[in-house]
Amino acid sequence: MTLSCHGLGVRGSRSVALGPAFVIARGPSPSSPERVAPEAVGLELARLDAALDAARDALRSVRSRIPAATPVSVAEFIDTHILMMEDAALVDAVRELIRAEACSAEWALQRQRDVLIRVFDAMEDPYLRSRRHDLDHVVLQIQTQLGGGVRAEGLAGQDLAGCVVVAEDLAPADAILLGQGGAIAFVTEFGGPMSHTAILARSLNIPAVVGVHHATQYLRHGETLVVDGDLGAVLADLDPATLAFYQGRIRALDERRAAQRCTVDRPSVTLDGVHIGLFANLELPEDAAAARVNGAAGVGLYRTEFLYMNRSDLPDEAEHLEAYRAVIDGLAGIPVTIRTLDLGVDKQVDTVGPTCPPACNPALGLRAIRLCLHDPELFRPQLRAILRASAHGPVRLMIPMITTVGELDTVLALIAQVRGELASEGIDFDPAMPIGGMVEVPSAALCARALAQRLDFLSIGTNDLTQYTLAVDRMDDSVSYLYDPVHPAVLRLIRMTLEAGRATGTPVAMCGELAGDPRYTRLLLGMGLREFSMQAGALLDIKELVRASDLSVLEAQVAELFKRLDEGDPAALMEAINRGSDAGLG
Ligand code: PEP
Ligand code: MG
Numbered sequence: 001m002t003l004s005c006h007g008l009g010v011r012g013s014r015s016v017a018l019g020p021a022f023v024i025a026r027g028p029s030p031s032s033p034e035r036v037a038p039e040a041v042g043l044e045l046a047r048l049d050a051a052l053d054a055a056r057d058a059l060r061s062v063r064s065r066i067p068a069a070t071p072v073s074v075a076e077f078i079d080t081h082i083l084m085m086e087d088a089a090l091v092d093a094v095r096e097l098i099r100a101e102a103c104s105a106e107w108a109l110q111r112q113r114d115v116l117i118r119v120f121d122a123m124e125d126p127y128l129r130s131r132r133h134d135l136d137h138v139v140l141q142i143q144t145q146l147g148g149g150v151r152a153e154g155l156a157g158q159d160l161a162g163c164v165v166v167a168e169d170l171a172p173a174d175a176i177l178l179g180q181g182g183a184i185a186f187v188t189e190f191g192g193p194m195s196h197t198a199i200l201a202r203s204l205n206i207p208a209v210v211g212v213h214h215a216t217q218y219l220r221h222g223e224t225l226v227v228d229g230d231l232g233a234v235l236a237d238l239d240p241a242t243l244a245f246y247q248g249r250i251r252a253l254d255e256r257r258a259a260q261r262c263t264v265d266r267p268s269v270t271l272d273g274v275h276i277g278l279f280a281n282l283e284l285p286e287d288a289a290a291a292r293v294n295g296a297a298g299v300g301l302y303r304t305e306f307l308y309m310n311r312s313d314l315p316d317e318a319e320h321l322e323a324y325r326a327v328i329d330g331l332a333g334i335p336v337t338i339r340t341l342d343l344g345v346d347k348q349v350d351t352v353g354p355t356c357p358p359a360c361n362p363a364l365g366l367r368a369i370r371l372c373l374h375d376p377e378l379f380r381p382q383l384r385a386i387l388r389a390s391a392h393g394p395v396r397l398m399i400p401m402i403t404t405v406g407e408l409d410t411v412l413a414l415i416a417q418v419r420g421e422l423a424s425e426g427i428d429f430d431p432a433m434p435i436g437g438m439v440e441v442p443s444a445a446l447c448a449r450a451l452a453q454r455l456d457f458l459s460i461g462t463n464d465l466t467q468y469t470l471a472v473d474r475m476d477d478s479v480s481y482l483y484d485p486v487h488p489a490v491l492r493l494i495r496m497t498l499e500a501g502r503a504t505g506t507p508v509a510m511c512g513e514l515a516g517d518p519r520y521t522r523l524l525l526g527m528g529l530r531e532f533s534m535q536a537g538a539l540l541d542i543k544e545l546v547r548a549s550d551l552s553v554l555e556a557q558v559a560e561l562f563k564r565l566d567e568g569d570p571a572a573l574m575e576a577i578n579r580g581s582d583a584g585l586g
Helices: 038-065 072-084 088-101 105-121 126-130 132-146 172-180 196-204 240-261 285-293 317-331 368-374 376-389 405-424 442-446 448-454 462-470 477-482 488-504 518-527 536-547 551-563 570-579
Strands: 002-004 016-024 164-167 185-188 208-210 224-228 233-235 277-282 299-302 336-339 395-399 435-439 457-460 508-510 531-535
Touching: 016 185, 016 240, 038 072, 038 088, 038 105, 038 132, 072 132, 088 105, 088 132, 105 132, 164 224, 172 196, 185 224, 208 224, 224 240, 240 536, 277 285, 277 536, 285 317, 285 536, 299 317, 299 531, 317 336, 317 376, 368 376, 368 405, 376 395, 376 405, 395 405, 405 435, 405 448, 435 442, 435 448, 442 448, 442 462, 442 488, 448 457, 448 488, 457 488, 462 488, 488 508, 488 518, 518 536, 518 551, 518 570, 531 536, 551 570
Parallel strands: 016 164, 164 185, 185 208, 277 299, 277 531, 299 336, 336 395, 395 435, 435 457, 457 508, 508 531
Antiparallel strands: 002 233, 016 224, 224 233
16 A cells, blocks of 8 residues: 655655554544433543643653753743643533533543634634644644543653654654654654644654645554655555565665765865865754764755744744854854744744735745844844854854845845944954845846845755746645746746856855755756755765766756757756766757
């Protein structure tokens, strides 16, 4: 049996896992009232209280085990769930139902959950609507305790070594703890490629397949599963040939990885002697270790959204500074590119952001730098902290989602103002801290020259550039067949940006997923890209390709490919480039 959906293989690393399923299932949800005898009502109330106590204890125990390096937001997320377990709207109402209907605790809980979910769903405010997921997490934890079952929190500290965790959904705290418990892969029923679980799985270097509907029903606890993150498939009921194939593939991947480890210190230089900068992307401060272990020259993208997630207040300047200093210390002298807040759409949080009517398109709305300029008091603490961090190590500041030159000028003026404030307060910062901008929307690529003239570097964000060029929602599974980061239109915008960089003497990096995809490394080298930033797990694979590439050959091949971009099959031409042959290009 093969179940497939969004694959989240960690490219260049272990993108495949094989092991026994650890199914974390919700207890059956009764659909009709489960009546109990009047004398058993007291017992049901006691069962509910015991389950609430156990669920809260399990969460507190998780909270106490969270490692120091974990973002504070994860602990706050758990606190919110503990508080919800004490909320009268949930708990008192369930008690009342048990008494009034003489029904089981499970049924009363389920019914009250359905009532509250309907209330959440009817809310106009997208933030309030999104709280339904918290309610579901909490109800799931209580139901699991009622069923005497286990939940991720109850598993913290247990030996999950070698297990594939199959769950309806995993909260960020679950993903971190399960990873620490030794889980080798995640399969979830819900979530898109940009869900919290997906982002964390990538940063934990754990293959995952998300959005596999009914996985907890189809997959049996203990049965052997293959999670193929590259294919986006989960395989069960394995026949001997399939099992042997994947065992061989995993062995080969392990051997390759071990051999690559020896190459960490080798320079990232092409056959014709050109140095290529290979940088890491960071989701969490603790990812800094993986960046160093894999030989990153620095961090080309540190996403700071995690500082804002799963909490009810905003991080202040001190908290920003603490997180940035932790990364700077972890990187021990290599530079970090801190991207300013990029909230909105795929990175929604509870505390920030506009409320927009359902008809509006949030991907085109007040997000990222637009949001920061709309609310400078939200932005200022982060700008101050990044500048202050620059006194402690090599820091670069990067602005996401720039759309117009005027917008960039406004940001630069704000940064200059903040610099002035810090100087007058006698606070240290690096006055020469480089400032760069991301090229993520077509207008930025088309105006790249003007942007480059005002900035110290550009970085191409292909995840959004693809979305906005092709008008394809990067999170919408129903149109994902159109999502193509090497579509001729996207390639032309990338080339335009690289040309603007050359013309103005401004370095151009790439930090979207394309930069860590080995299928396109030669293409990008041939187009003139000299700085790649990617998940740390992909660095050694990309270095291997860089070291085997001759730029003069690739440049000629890519020039040929561009002449024929609209004819025939560009994929075949790219394949020829990857084979290192001229076949198909002549
Ligand atoms: C991108 O859009 O390519 C990018 C790197 O930013 P994010 O994925 O965080 O939107
Ligand atoms: Mg982006």
